[in-house]
Amino acid sequence: MALIEARNLTKIYGRQVACREICLSVEEGQIFGLLGPNGAGKSTLVKMLVGLVYPTAGEAKVAGYTPQDIRGRRRVGFLPENFRLHGWMKGEELLTFHARLAGLEGRAASRRAHEVLELVGLSGEGRKLVANYSKGMQQRLGLAAALVGDPRVVFLDEPTSALDPLGRRQVREILLTLKEAGKTVFLNSHLLSEVEQVCDQVAIINRGTVVAAGHLAELQSGPATVAIRLAGLTGELVAELRRLYPELQLEGDRLTLTLGDREEIADLVARLVAGGCRIYEVRPGHNSLEDVFVHLVREGEQACG
Amino acid sequence: MWLMALFTFREAWRKKVAFIAGALTLAFLILYGTGLHFITRDMVNTANPAATAASYFAMMQTVTLFVLGIYLASFLAAGLAVLAAVGSVAGEIENGTLYTLAVRPLSRRDLLLGKFLGLAAMLVTYAALFFLALAGLVYWQTGLVIPGLVPALGLFILEPLVLLAVTMLGTTRLSTLGNGVLAFALYALAVVGGMIEQIGALVESTAAIYTGVVTSLILPADAVYRRLVATVVDRLPVGNGQDIPRFINPQSMLGPFGSQSTPSDWMLLYTLVYIVVLLAAAIYSFKRRDI
Numbered sequence: 021m022a023l024i025e026a027r028n029l030t031k032i033y034g035r036q037v038a039c040r041e042i043c044l045s046v047e048e049g050q051i052f053g054l055l056g057p058n059g060a061g062k063s064t065l066v067k068m069l070v071g072l073v074y075p076t077a078g079e080a081k082v083a084g085y086t087p088q089d090i091r092g093r094r095r096v097g098f099l100p101e102n103f104r105l106h107g108w109m110k111g112e113e114l115l116t117f118h119a120r121l122a123g124l125e126g127r128a129a130s131r132r133a134h135e136v137l138e139l140v141g142l143s144g145e146g147r148k149l150v151a152n153y154s155k156g157m158q159q160r161l162g163l164a165a166a167l168v169g170d171p172r173v174v175f176l177d178e179p180t181s182a183l184d185p186l187g188r189r190q191v192r193e194i195l196l197t198l199k200e201a202g203k204t205v206f207l208n209s210h211l212l213s214e215v216e217q218v219c220d221q222v223a224i225i226n227r228g229t230v231v232a233a234g235h236l237a238e239l240q241s242g243p244a245t246v247a248i249r250l251a252g253l254t255g256e257l258v259a260e261l262r263r264l265y266p267e268l269q270l271e272g273d274r275l276t277l278t279l280g281d282r283e284e285i286a287d288l289v290a291r292l293v294a295g296g297c298r299i300y301e302v303r304p305g306h307n308s309l310e311d312v313f314v315h316l317v318r319e320g321e322q323a324c325g
Numbered sequence: 326m327w328l329m330a331l332f333t334f335r336e337a338w339r340k341k342v343a344f345i346a347g348a349l350t351l352a353f354l355i356l357y358g359t360g361l362h363f364i365t366r367d368m369v370n371t372a373n374p375a376a377t378a379a380s381y382f383a384m385m386q387t388v389t390l391f392v393l394g395i396y397l398a399s400f401l402a403a404g405l406a407v408l409a410a411v412g413s414v415a416g417e418i419e420n421g422t423l424y425t426l427a428v429r430p431l432s433r434r435d436l437l438l439g440k441f442l443g444l445a446a447m448l449v450t451y452a453a454l455f456f457l458a459l460a461g462l463v464y465w466q467t468g469l470v471i472p473g474l475v476p477a478l479g480l481f482i483l484e485p486l487v488l489l490a491v492t493m494l495g496t497t498r499l500s501t502l503g504n505g506v507l508a509f510a511l512y513a514l515a516v517v518g519g520m521i522e523q524i525g526a527l528v529e530s531t532a533a534i535y536t537g538v539v540t541s542l543i544l545p546a547d548a549v550y551r552r553l554v555a556t557v558v559d560r561l562p563v564g565n566g567q568d569i570p571r572f573i574n575p576q577s578m579l580g581p582f583g584s585q586s587t588p589s590d591w592m593l594l595y596t597l598v599y600i601v602v603l604l605a606a607a608i609y610s611f612k613r614r615d616i
């Protein structure tokens with residue numbers, strides 16, 4: 021069942037198109053990563069999904085309701101980018117207030133506030149004024165506020181931007197805990213490694229348009245490089261290979277090729293062996309999410325001139 | 326909505342808005358009380374104002390001083406109303422505190438009404454204490470119980486609520502600075518318009534009176550003050566026709582601070598409708614905007 025659905029979601033500010041006909045579907049229990057360069061329209065898309073921004077066209081449903089519907093909002097948690105919390109409150113007081121806004125009563129609200137404080141590693145800091153929290157602590161508190169209503173769907177817009185590596189790891193662990201608990205997480209991040217480590221599905225957005233979407237494995241398939249250390253390579257065989265793989269490079273005993281797919285590596289090795297070569301090492305290049313991202317974004321830039 | 330109202334009230338309290346306003350008000354009251362003491366110390370007691378010509382004129386002087394105090398106090402109350410509400414939507418969007426509240430299961434109407442009610446509770450408390458402190462000082466120094474104390478208190482409370490409604494509407498669309506400039510400009514317009522209207526009444530200029538009526542329709546804050554003055558002054562005992570002439574008009578002693586041209590009951594009703602309509606417009610505007 022799709023918990024987040026966007027159909028042709030479009031937002032235009034004056035003559036500036038922030039998002040254009042975005043279609044997305046995120047299944048329940050998944051961690052979905054939204055990637056894109058700065059100004060690509062990621063935050064506008066998230067704001068439309070949580071009901072802060074009205075789309076110019078198209079529609080969205082979150083947890084079965086339109087983003088502005090109060091019934092749906094009971095099931096949604098949101099950590100915005102560039103947010104600030106009310107500094108005049110104490111940490112646990114702020115979370116209790118948010119828990120009450122989310123529908124919990126008196127003691128249940130206070131109990132839940134303590135639970136989420138512990139979850140984000142701030143259990144000893146609840147009695148401090150939020151104004152006295154460090155930036156990283158405020159980010160953790162913001163995450164706690166997003167989770168305090170025990171939502172089914174959590175939108176996190178750059179949740180680790182103010183955190184140190186230890187804090188980032190902790191947030192990743194929290195994301196995986198949420199996944200285990202069956203929650204759906206929509207993660208908006210420019211940290212590709214972070215997305216790569218926790219997300220099931222990814223969409224890449226550039227200039228307000230989704231340029232790629234799917235499972236990580238699908239996105240990472242496609243052209244792959246392979247470096248082979250070998251002996252016994254004849255000139256005829258090199259010429260034959262160069263016809264098939266024009267980007268072939270031969271340096272000493274090292275042959276580097278770009279293949280259409282990683283699956284072709286086995287056929288290539290078989291051909292080399294049949295041609296009389298001795299293979300010492302085969303090293304497939306890792307097609308990282310960063311490669312895919314950079315490739316797609318550059319492609320988009322070139323297409324736009 | 327009530328949770329949001331309580332939150333807003335506590336925010337005003339904890340951010341020391343009320344404390345700073347209270348400290349300034351206390352300084353004002355000390356200054357006013359000192360002035361009142363030295364001006365009225367040689368006056369006869371006004372506990373029975375209609376007894377003699379001396380006590381009658383002492384009462385008139387005391388009421389004049391009270392009205393001037395109220396005139397200045399209404400500036401402070403209006404200023405607090407504008408400053409408290411000026412950034413309650415736009416400012417919270419600018420600094421990023423509204424996002425986490427606006428995604429909660431709380432309609433935008435309830436969010437805005439909650440903020441309005443929280444600020445209104447703070448302003449009503451402030452205005453009531455301020456008014457009673459002024460009336461108390463007058464009683465302490467002169468023995469005069471301000472006539473029409475309760476309805477005048479109600480009117481004094483109403484004035485900052487008019488400014489609050491205007492500022493709440495402004496903050497749903499304008500930046501904090503723009504909204505503040507607009508609210509204070511409208512208030513200045515209303516005050517100047519009110520002055521022109523009263524001087525017009527003194528010199529019997531219909532055009533000047535209408536000018537004031539028009540500015541009161543744009544922002545009925547000054548009209549509420551004029552009605553307050555009329556509520557107090559019109560209850561004063563008239564002269565006995567012997568040693569206290571009957572023809573003395575207490576309003577004329579107040580000049581442009583008085584209420585020669587008194588706003589009608591319709592203007593009072595207009596003021597209440599004005600607050601409701603502006604609040605409804607603020608809700609409509611807030612509901613339609615992107616955050």
